[in-house]
Amino acid sequence: xxxxxxxxxxxxxxxxxxxxxxxxxxxxxxxxxxxxxxxxxxxxxxxxxxxxxxxxxxxxxxxxxxxxxxxxxxxxxxxxxxxxxxxxxxxxxxxxxxxxxxxxxxxxxxxxxxxxxxxxxxxxxxxxxxxxxxxxxxxxxxxxxxxxxxxxxxxxxxxxxxxxxxxxxxxxxxxxxxxxxxxxxxxxxxxxxxxxxxxxxxxxxxxxxxxxxxxxxxxxxxxxxxxxxxxxxxxxxxxxxxxxxxxxxxxxxxxxxxxxxxxxxxxxxxxxxxxxxxxxxxxxxxxxxxxxxxxxxxxxxxxxxxxxxxxxxxxxxxxxxxxxxxxxxxxxxxxxxxxxxxxxxxxxxxxxxxxxxxxxxxxxxxxxxxxxxxxxxxxxxxxxxxxxxxxxxxxxxxxxxxxxxxxxxxxxxxxxxxxxxx
Amino acid sequence: xxxxxxxxxxxxxxxxxxxxxxxxxxxxxxxxxxxxxxxxxxxxxxxxxxxxxxxxxxxxxxxxx
Numbered sequence: 001x002x003x004x005x006x007x008x009x010x011x012x013x014x015x016x017x018x019x020x021x022x023x024x025x026x027x028x029x030x031x032x033x034x035x036x037x038x039x040x041x042x043x044x045x046x047x048x049x050x051x052x053x054x055x056x057x058x059x060x061x062x063x064x065x066x067x068x069x070x071x072x073x074x075x076x077x078x079x080x081x082x083x084x085x086x087x088x089x090x091x092x093x094x095x096x097x098x099x100x101x102x103x104x105x106x107x108x109x110x111x112x113x114x115x116x117x118x119x120x121x122x123x124x125x126x127x128x129x130x131x132x133x134x135x136x137x138x139x140x141x142x143x144x145x146x147x148x149x150x151x152x153x154x155x156x157x158x159x160x161x162x163x164x165x166x167x168x169x170x171x172x173x174x175x176x177x178x179x180x181x182x183x184x185x186x187x188x189x190x191x192x193x194x195x196x197x198x199x200x201x202x203x204x205x206x207x208x209x210x211x212x213x214x215x216x217x218x219x220x221x222x223x224x225x226x227x228x229x230x231x232x233x234x235x236x237x238x239x240x241x242x243x244x245x246x247x248x249x250x251x252x253x254x255x256x257x258x259x260x261x262x263x264x265x266x267x268x269x270x271x272x273x274x275x276x277x278x279x280x281x282x283x284x285x286x287x288x289x290x291x292x293x294x295x296x297x298x299x300x301x302x303x304x305x306x307x308x309x310x311x312x313x314x315x316x317x318x319x320x321x322x323x324x325x326x327x328x329x330x331x332x333x334x335x336x337x338x339x340x341x342x343x344x345x346x347x348x349x350x351x352x353x354x355x356x357x358x359x360x361x362x363x364x365x366x367x368x369x370x371x372x373x374x375x376x377x378x379x380x381x382x383x384x385x386x387x388x389x390x391x392x393x394x395x396x397x398x399x400x401x402x403x404x405x406x407x408x409x410x411x412x413x414x415x416x417x418x419x420x421x422x
Numbered sequence: 423x424x425x426x427x428x429x430x431x432x433x434x435x436x437x438x439x440x441x442x443x444x445x446x447x448x449x450x451x452x453x454x455x456x457x458x459x460x461x462x463x464x465x466x467x468x469x470x471x472x473x474x475x476x477x478x479x480x481x482x483x484x485x486x487x
Contacts, residue, residue, distance in 0.1 A: 089448040090452050091451060094445040372462055409473070416476060
């Protein structure tokens with residue numbers, strides 16, 4: 001009887017742990033999967049088409065990088081009970097506070113426009129006109145946030161995250177050879193030598209993996225959810241699971257386009273989906289659905305990141321647990337950003353390609369600043385107490401931040417001056 | 423018209439006062455301004471100035487060209 005009793009209690013403990021995880025999970029998974037937004041999907045599709053499976057190893061490395069950066073926001077949010085914008089104001093004063101807030105607002109809005117570009121392009125494949133996509137998306141996103149509960153919003157967002165995994169079966173549909181994926185993809189290599197084009201693609205992949213809005217979003221989300229210091233281990237697991245998902249999706253997209261479109265020049269995920277459709281209609285359709293979902297997830301998170309940040313600094317009620325009449329400015333920010341970004345996409349002849357390119361450059365200006373603030377805040381013993389960065393964490397996180405700053409700066413420069421790196 | 427102008431003036435004044443109150447609230451940075459922190463913030467200022475300068479330069483030559 002004793003082994004049975006032991007097994008029963010062991011099973012109960014495991015089940016309790018899973019149940020606890022299911023309660024606490026959310027911010028990490030949502031932010032990581034939303035990281036594969038419309039711009040991200042385009043980057044991965046272009047990477048697979050250009051270099052086949054050869055850069056899969058690089059995407060695998062980016063998973064832990066994203067995890068280590070985002071994990072810091074979990075600790076900061078759980079300990080300080082403050083969002084990232086408020087933490088910067090409080091820690092560094094009004095100058096850096098306003099700089100970060102306005103930069104975030106600007107980059108978020110431009111990124112939101114690119115999400116609408118992705119969503120309208122994806123549904124246009126199925127014959128849905130742009131105006132209908134924008135209208136339905138705005139309505140849908142309104143319904144998602146106006147229920148007045150963070151928990152409901154989060155579970156809906158996780159459902160959209162699950163849909164983002166559609167790229168994995170799509171990759172299987174095009175029947176890639178496992179031996180090729182392992183042989184070419186998992187052994188670090190620089191296809192064609194380290195040249196300007198390869199450098200640009202490596203930078204673009206880093207740029208899509210770590211974005212400024214992710215720091216602001218996850219920290220605010222941790223606060224809104226009410227995670228406490230004791231929940232930090234589970235917050236880490238949540239972030240880790242999200243990082244695994246984001247890498248899986250990125251690798252699946254590279255496998256998909258690397259199998260079907262290897263050698264083609266792709267600079268638009270919707271165009272890539274149409275091209276894949278010619279070889280495998282179902283895989284192409286799944287790619288288009290995934291692109292729409294990626295844009296939607298990105299839009300949900302980015303518009304919330306801005307609204308949370310403004311609410312924190314201006315002292316407005318800024319929780320998804322509040323009704324619209326209790327937090328009118330919070331929801332006003334959310335809808336103004338959303339609707340105005342959607343309308344830009346509908347302007348005939350709007351410079352959408354220029355906007356997409358501009359987003360990358362402007363995001364570069366915020367990313368190093370946000371990362372430096374993050375490291376400094378995590379080293380403030382008065383605020384963080386025993387959750388202050390340890391030496392090894394500073395070495396790992398500091399190293400990651402230093403590399404990201406150098407590379408993202410070079411990426412910004414290469415976008416501004418395309419002939420710079422040959 | 424007068425009422426509208428008055429409303430706009432009042433709202434603007436309230437907004438400006440709100441900004442001032444935020445500036446007052448966060449006037450003293452909580453982070454201890456140690457040597458490494460000062461160096462990091464100074465480097466960040468220089469970095470941003472250079473990058474914004476390059477952005478403006480690129481904008482000017484694009485418009486002029």
